[in-house]
Amino acid sequence: MSDKKLRIMVAKPGLDGHDRGARVLARCFRDAGFEVIYTGCHQTPEQIAASAIQEDVDVVGLSCLSGAHRYLFPAVAKLLQEKQAGDITVIGGGIIPEQDFQPLYDSGIKALFTPGATLDSIVDWVRTNIKPRA
Amino acid sequence: MELGKRIKAGDIRAASRLIRNIEDNVSEAKTTIKHIFPFTGNAHVIGITGSPGAGKSTLVDGLIEWHRKLDRTVGVLAVDPTSPFTGGAILGDRIRMQRHAEDPGVFVRSLATRGALGGLAKAVGDAIHVVDAMGKDVILVETVGTGQQEVEIINHAHTVIVVLVPGMGDEIQAIKAGIMEIADIFVVNKADREGSQKLHRELMTVLDMSKIPKDGWRPPILMIGNAFDPVEFDRGMTELTEKVKGHYDHLISTNQIGDRIRRKTRHELNEALRSCILEPVMKMLVTSGELDTMIDVLLKKESDPYTIAEDVAGRYLQDCIKP
Known part of the structure; x- marks a missing residue:
C-alpha cells in the first residue's frame, strides 16, 4: 500500500525577516495534505539547496520581500542544478515587479506568485504541476 | 541494489530517497534495506x-x-x-x-x-x-x-x-x-x-x-x-x-549495550512480522471491501469482533490455529 506524499520546502533566502507570508503558506500547504519543511528566515541559497536535497523535497517555494529575488532565486535554482538535483522544482513569491518575471523564468523558476495571488491558486498550481516522486 | 551501493558511498540523494520510499511504503524499499542491513x-x-x-x-x-x-x-x-x-x-x-x-x-x-x-x-x-x-x-x-x-x-x-x-x-x-x-x-x-x-x-x-x-x-x-x-x-x-x-x-x-541492541532488534523483528503478516491481510480485506462488510455485520450484532478475527486467522494461519 504505497502512500505517496508531496514534500515541499518553504524557505526565505537572504536578509529578510518578514516571514508572515511564508508561514501562512506553510500552514496552507499543510492543510492541503503536504509535508512542509520550513527552514526559517535568513537562509543562504547554499543552505536552502543543501536542505532541499537532504529532505528529498519535490518543490522549493522561496519567499522574498527584500527586493533581492533577481539574485537569490536563480542562485538556488543553479545550485540545485549543479548538485544533480535539477528535478526539484523551484517556485517563488513576494514583491516581484512584472519586468523581473521573464528573467526569473529563464533562470529556472517555474512559477511566481505576487501580492493578490490567492492561497488556493498557489496550492492548485502545486497540485496540478507537481507529482510526488518515489 | 544500486541504491544500497550509493548509500554506502554516502550519497545524500540516494539516502534521502530511500527514507522517502520507506515512509511511502514503496515495496522496493524493503529490498534495499535487506541489502544495507549487514552494514548497520x-x-x-x-x-x-x-x-x-x-x-x-x-x-x-x-x-x-x-x-x-x-x-x-x-x-x-x-x-x-x-x-x-x-x-x-x-x-x-x-x-x-x-x-x-x-x-x-x-x-x-x-x-x-x-x-x-x-x-x-x-x-x-x-x-x-x-x-x-x-x-x-x-x-x-x-x-x-x-x-x-x-x-x-x-x-x-x-x-x-x-x-x-x-x-x-x-x-x-x-x-x-x-x-x-x-x-x-x-x-x-x-x-x-x-x-x-x-x-x-x-x-x-x-x-x-x-x-x-x-x-x-x-x-x-x-x-x-x-x-x-x-x-x-x-x-x-x-x-x-x-x-x-x-x-x-x-x-x-x-556490556549493557548488548541488551539495548537486543531490545532494538526484537522490536524491529516485531515490526517486520507485522508488516509482512498483518498488513497484507488488512490490505486484502480493505481492497476487497470485506472489511466494510464485517463492520456492517458487527453493527447489526450478527457476530462479534473475536469470531470474525478468528475466522480471518483461520483462513491465513492454518498452521498456527489449533482447534
Missing part, C-alpha cells in the same frame, strides 16, 4: 524526547556542534506530527539546526509521524539503518513533542535524553509511569526560569526512591540555561555532552 549497527543512537517547545531541537543543534568539533559525523532524524485531519505536516525542527546545513558531515532529515502514536514515525527504525549505512558516527533522533506515554524511542536509541522544563505540573507528575522512567539523562531546560530548582529537587526525590539505580546507572539531572545566554548555555551543553559520552561508555563497559 555501528552508530551511537541518541534519542531526545520531551514536551513540545521544551527545547529539543536546540539541544540537538548543540549536540551536532559538539560531535562535529570532535570530527564525528552526525545524522539527525527529526520527527514532527502529522495532521489527523488532512495528513499534512509542518516539519520545523531543522530551523534550529540550519547552521549545519552545508556541513557534509551532517545529514538532517525531517519525518512526519503519519499517524504513528509512540512519538516517532513508523519509518524511523529503517531510517536509522539508512543513516547508519551512510557511515554516520552518531545518530540523533528527535521525537515529536511528547506527553506522558510516548516511549517508543527506547526501542531505537542507546541513550535517551528526556528534556523537561519548569512549570509543567506538580510533584505527582514526576512519579508517574511512562516517559519519566525512560531517561538515561534528564535535562531541566530553560533552567533560568522560575521553578527549575523545584523541578530538580522533585527529580532527585524520584531517583532516590528507585531502589536499584537503573542498570547501575543513575540518570544525571542537568540544568541547562537560556539558549540566548551563550556562556551559560555552553556550560550546560558541555556537561550534557560529557554525560552522553559517560552513558555510552557505561553501556559498553558493563
Whole structure:
C-alpha cells in the first residue's frame, strides 16, 4: 500500500525577516495534505539547496520581500542544478515587479506568485504541476 | 541494489530517497534495506524526547556542534506530527539546526509521524539503518513533542535524553509511569526560569526512591540555561555532552549495550512480522471491501469482533490455529 506524499520546502533566502507570508503558506500547504519543511528566515541559497536535497523535497517555494529575488532565486535554482538535483522544482513569491518575471523564468523558476495571488491558486498550481516522486 | 551501493558511498540523494520510499511504503524499499542491513549497527543512537517547545531541537543543534568539533559525523532524524485531519505536516525542527546545513558531515532529515502514536514515525527504525549505512558516527533522533506515554524511542536509541522544563505540573507528575522512567539523562531546560530548582529537587526525590539505580546507572539531572545566554548555555551543553559520552561508555563497559541492541532488534523483528503478516491481510480485506462488510455485520450484532478475527486467522494461519 504505497502512500505517496508531496514534500515541499518553504524557505526565505537572504536578509529578510518578514516571514508572515511564508508561514501562512506553510500552514496552507499543510492543510492541503503536504509535508512542509520550513527552514526559517535568513537562509543562504547554499543552505536552502543543501536542505532541499537532504529532505528529498519535490518543490522549493522561496519567499522574498527584500527586493533581492533577481539574485537569490536563480542562485538556488543553479545550485540545485549543479548538485544533480535539477528535478526539484523551484517556485517563488513576494514583491516581484512584472519586468523581473521573464528573467526569473529563464533562470529556472517555474512559477511566481505576487501580492493578490490567492492561497488556493498557489496550492492548485502545486497540485496540478507537481507529482510526488518515489 | 544500486541504491544500497550509493548509500554506502554516502550519497545524500540516494539516502534521502530511500527514507522517502520507506515512509511511502514503496515495496522496493524493503529490498534495499535487506541489502544495507549487514552494514548497520555501528552508530551511537541518541534519542531526545520531551514536551513540545521544551527545547529539543536546540539541544540537538548543540549536540551536532559538539560531535562535529570532535570530527564525528552526525545524522539527525527529526520527527514532527502529522495532521489527523488532512495528513499534512509542518516539519520545523531543522530551523534550529540550519547552521549545519552545508556541513557534509551532517545529514538532517525531517519525518512526519503519519499517524504513528509512540512519538516517532513508523519509518524511523529503517531510517536509522539508512543513516547508519551512510557511515554516520552518531545518530540523533528527535521525537515529536511528547506527553506522558510516548516511549517508543527506547526501542531505537542507546541513550535517551528526556528534556523537561519548569512549570509543567506538580510533584505527582514526576512519579508517574511512562516517559519519566525512560531517561538515561534528564535535562531541566530553560533552567533560568522560575521553578527549575523545584523541578530538580522533585527529580532527585524520584531517583532516590528507585531502589536499584537503573542498570547501575543513575540518570544525571542537568540544568541547562537560556539558549540566548551563550556562556551559560555552553556550560550546560558541555556537561550534557560529557554525560552522553559517560552513558555510552557505561553501556559498553558493563556490556549493557548488548541488551539495548537486543531490545532494538526484537522490536524491529516485531515490526517486520507485522508488516509482512498483518498488513497484507488488512490490505486484502480493505481492497476487497470485506472489511466494510464485517463492520456492517458487527453493527447489526450478527457476530462479534473475536469470531470474525478468528475466522480471518483461520483462513491465513492454518498452521498456527489449533482447534
